Amino acid sequence: MTTRARAAALxxxxxxxxxxxxxxxxxxxxxxxxxxxxxxGRSDTGGGGPSPDAVVLGDDAxxxxxxxxxxAGDDAPIITKSCTGLPDGTPCAPAPDICHxxxxxxxxxxxxxxxxxxxxxxxxxxxxCHVAPVCKxxxxxxxxxxxxxTQCGTAPNACHDAPTCSSGKCGxxxxxxxxxxxxASDATSMCCGGNEAHQSDNDNCGVCGIKCNxxxxxxxxxxxxxxxxxxCVASSACWSGCCSTSFSPYSCAASDCAxxxxxxxxxxxxxxxxxxxxxxxxxxx
Numbered sequence: 001m002t003t004r005a006r007a008a009a010l011x012x013x014x015x016x017x018x019x020x021x022x023x024x025x026x027x028x029x030x031x032x033x034x035x036x037x038x039x040x041g042r043s044d045t046g047g048g049g050p051s052p053d054a055v056v057l058g059d060d061a062x063x064x065x066x067x068x069x070x071x072a073g074d075d076a077p078i079i080t081k082s083c084t085g086l087p088d089g090t091p092c093a094p095a096p097d098i099c100h101x102x103x104x105x106x107x108x109x110x111x112x113x114x115x116x117x118x119x120x121x122x123x124x125x126x127x128x129c130h131v132a133p134v135c136k137x138x139x140x141x142x143x144x145x146x147x148x149x150t151q152c153g154t155a156p157n158a159c160h161d162a163p164t165c166s167s168g169k170c171g172x173x174x175x176x177x178x179x180x181x182x183x184a185s186d187a188t189s190m191c192c193g194g195n196e197a198h199q200s201d202n203d204n205c206g207v208c209g210i211k212c213n214x215x216x217x218x219x220x221x222x223x224x225x226x227x228x229x230x231x232c233v234a235s236s237a238c239w240s241g242c243c244s245t246s247f248s249p250y251s252c253a254a255s256d257c258a259x260x261x262x263x264x265x266x267x268x269x270x271x272x273x274x275x276x277x278x279x280x281x282x283x284x285x
Contacts, residue, residue: 083110098122099135128152129165158182159191178208178269179285188227199227207283209267212252213237223247224279240265244280253280 083092083105092110093103099122100113115138122140123133129152130143145168146152152170153163159182160173175194176182183189188199192208199205202212205220205227212218212229216237221230228251232243238252240262246253254265254272261272266283273284 081110083108097140099138099140127170129168129170157194157196159194159196202229205229207267207270207285210239210283213239216243218252223251224275226275226279226282228252228280228282246275246280251280254283255281 081092083090086092086105086108088104088106090105091102092105093113095102095113099116099120101116103110103113105111116135118134118136120135121132122135123143125132125146126143129146129150131146133140133143135141146165148164148166150165151162152165153173155162155173159176159180161176163171163173165171176191178190178192180191181187181189182191182196186198190197190199190204190208192204197204197208199207200220200222202214202218202220204210205212210229212220213232217231217233218229218238219231220227222228223230224247229239230251231249232238232252233250235241235243235257237243240252240254242253242255242257242262242265243250244253244255244257253275254262256262261274261281263272266272270283270285273282275281
């Protein structure tokens with residue numbers, strides 16, 4: 001082989017060797033990169049996920065702390081059973097009922113609730129004939145009766161008084177006495193059986209209960225300042241049994257028709273009064 005041939009062969013060998021080294025380096029670098037990447041992936045996967053012994057807390061785990069924070073911000077006073085380190089008078093328990101005060105701290109201990117003073121109002125009166133219940137010896141007593149005579153209603157008319165309480169009950173409205181002048185501006189007004197009447201009424205002429213007999217010609221009118229059933233014809237038809245002829249027109253009088261008053265003729269609650277020459281005898285309260 002000539003010298004030129006050997007030189008050419010050496011150059012070719014060097015070129016082949018250099019090419020092989022470049023291929024090996026690329027292959028080695030690619031493997032290292034892949035391995036590194038794969039290792040990193042395994043590391044990321046391991047670091048990102050939980051270990052078998054890890055405890056994962058849910059959202060609810062923080063709820064107690066949040067609630068505690070909300071409670072702590074309430075404006076309501078904090079009542080505590082422990083009085084350690086608290087000044088005397090600090091509330092330590094709520095009042096058990098309306099007739100006791102709230103318990104307070106005394107000398108480091110929660111003292112029993114003190115009873116409120118007797119007479120402290122602890123409820124509402126059930127009706128007008130009772131007073132509001134009050135505390136007595138730490139208990140709310142039953143509502144006491146209102147004083148007898150306490151007005152508990154309104155009168156139905158001018159011939160009744162307003163009803164009043166008696167032994168805790170509202171009584172009926174009492175009627176005023178027959179003959180009571182129920183209107184100060186009307187001298188003829190009078191009460192009859194709890195009803196408003198007048199002395200000039202044919203059903204209560206002069207006094208309650210004297211009725212004028214229209215069939216006997218009678219009607220209620222004045223004689224000598226008094227009201228009589230006048231115009232009578234027969235004594236037997238008069239309420240009193242006497243049709244007096246002393247005055248005209250004739251009047252049914254509270255008389256025996258012999259000049260004497262007839263006390264038994266007048267309605268209950270009235271008495272016989274002599275006319276004295278100005279009128280026939282009449283009944284009056």
